Amino acid sequence: GGEAGAEGEGVGEGILCVKVMTDEQMEVLRRQIAIYSTICEKLVEMHKAITAHHDSLAALGMRVAGIYNDPLMASGNNKITGRQRWTPTAVQLQILEAMFNQSNGMPSKQKIKEITVELSQHGQISESNVYNWFQNRRARLKRKHVASLPSNTESEAEAYEEIVNEKKPKSNQSHHDDLPIN
Amino acid sequence: GGEAGAEGEGVGEGILCVKVMTDEQMEVLRRQIAIYSTICEKLVEMHKAITAHHDSLAALGMRVAGIYNDPLMASGNNKITGRQRWTPTAVQLQILEAMFNQSNGMPSKQKIKEITVELSQHGQISESNVYNWFQNRRARLKRKHVASLPSNTESEAEAYEEIVNEKKPKSNQSHHDDLPIN
DNA sequence: AATATATGAATGAACG
DNA sequence: CGTTCATTCATATATT
Numbered sequence: 001g002g003e004a005g006a007e008g009e010g011v012g013e014g015i016l017c018v019k020v021m022t023d024e025q026m027e028v029l030r031r032q033i034a035i036y037s038t039i040c041e042k043l044v045e046m047h048k049a050i051t052a053h054h055d056s057l058a059a060l061g062m063r064v065a066g067i068y069n070d071p072l073m074a075s076g077n078n079k080i081t082g083r084q085r086w087t088p089t090a091v092q093l094q095i096l097e098a099m100f101n102q103s104n105g106m107p108s109k110q111k112i113k114e115i116t117v118e119l120s121q122h123g124q125i126s127e128s129n130v131y132n133w134f135q136n137r138r139a140r141l142k143r144k145h146v147a148s149l150p151s152n153t154e155s156e157a158e159a160y161e162e163i164v165n166e167k168k169p170k171s172n173q174s175h176h177d178d179l180p181i182n
Numbered sequence: 183g184g185e186a187g188a189e190g191e192g193v194g195e196g197i198l199c200v201k202v203m204t205d206e207q208m209e210v211l212r213r214q215i216a217i218y219s220t221i222c223e224k225l226v227e228m229h230k231a232i233t234a235h236h237d238s239l240a241a242l243g244m245r246v247a248g249i250y251n252d253p254l255m256a257s258g259n260n261k262i263t264g265r266q267r268w269t270p271t272a273v274q275l276q277i278l279e280a281m282f283n284q285s286n287g288m289p290s291k292q293k294i295k296e297i298t299v300e301l302s303q304h305g306q307i308s309e310s311n312v313y314n315w316f317q318n319r320r321a322r323l324k325r326k327h328v329a330s331l332p333s334n335t336e337s338e339a340e341a342y343e344e345i346v347n348e349k350k351p352k353s354n355q356s357h358h359d360d361l362p363i364n
Numbered sequence: 365a366a367t368a369t370a371t372g373a374a375t376g377a378a379c380g
Numbered sequence: 381c382g383t384t385c386a387t388t389c390a391t392a393t394a395t396t
Contacts (some may be wrong), residue, residue, distance in 0.1 A: 090217040
């Protein structure tokens with residue numbers, strides 16, 4: 001099936017933006033990255049085990065478990081007026097995306113509970129966060145955000161000519177949205 | 183693309199830079215790797231802290247630091263390639279401002295299409311850009327009004343609807359414990 | 365060059 | 381569920 005965010009496609013305004021990697025190639029890359037995901041998780045576990053033997057270093061393990069944001073931001077982040085909204089940690093994001101790839105459907109309430117329990121081991125999280133994340137993920141997947149960010153840096157000639165946009169014989173009324181908005 | 187500031191920049195002058203992946207595909211990979219960059223960063227911090235108390239493990243810390251300094255990671259930057267962003271042309275900005283003054287409500291999908299088509303004659307642009315522009319324009323106008331005195335004088339309130347700074351009752355916590363679904 | 369600001373883009377949460 | 385809002389993040393531009 002299509003990989004999330006793998007669909008590169010022209011917005012239809014004459015910008016040539018075709019898919020040049022097959023789904024299979026994308027899948028290969030995804031799996032390779034998944035390997036590193038596993039490695040990183042194992043390393044984290046190792047670190048946790050190590051730091052468990054040193055009370056003075058125990059906090060470090062927690063820091064790794066909860067990567068909220070850069071320490072720079074954390075310094076200016078007052079705990080009292082702290083961040084108002086949940087921010088998934090890197091590990092949480094990995095798990096969530098893996099979950100999403102397995103089944104694009106909205107997880108059941110029971111499933112959300114399980115996911116929340118698992119993710120809570122990698123940072124503060126609630127079921128609402130998981131629920132919203134899946135809702136947003138699914139909603140935004142539909143709108144294929146095709147802002148083909150052109151490398152507008154063809155500094156030489158800027159001979160950016162209008163590419164002939166082949167007008168797709170779009171269904172008059174019932175064309176599906178390829179817009180970020182409706 | 184934006185004409186302003188684009189001249190003479192270039193991802194690499196004289197470097198043949200043929201794209202074989204779409205920008206969207208690159209973005210997917212960029213984000214994936216960025217996540218592991220963050221994770222590795224945290225791991226390095228842990229190693230450093232640990233090795234600070236255990237000289238015998240110093241070498242290990244160095245090795246990990248070497249991995250973390252992988253050139254692909256741009257030496258700590260969570261990005262492979264700097265993401266370029268759309269920069270509106272002067273003409274485009276003028277048109278957008280005019281549009282916004284006519285009705286500061288969020289344009290309909292069809293309206294966005296029309297605007298995009300018109301603006302594309304004055305530079306590279308996508309519908310997402312237009313959409314984002316209106317979103318940001320409205321949000322920041324609102325914020326500016328809120329930042330002003332609460333005694334808002336509607337001196338220029340012609341077509342603007344009254345911008346009330348009613349703050350929605352949002353949770354002060356970073357997460358909820360109850361799920362908004364049944 | 366380093367810092368500050370402006371602003372395009374991303375996204376969690378809320379609304380209907 | 382689709383859309384919108386509010387906030388944050390990242391980068392282009394301006395300033396020193």
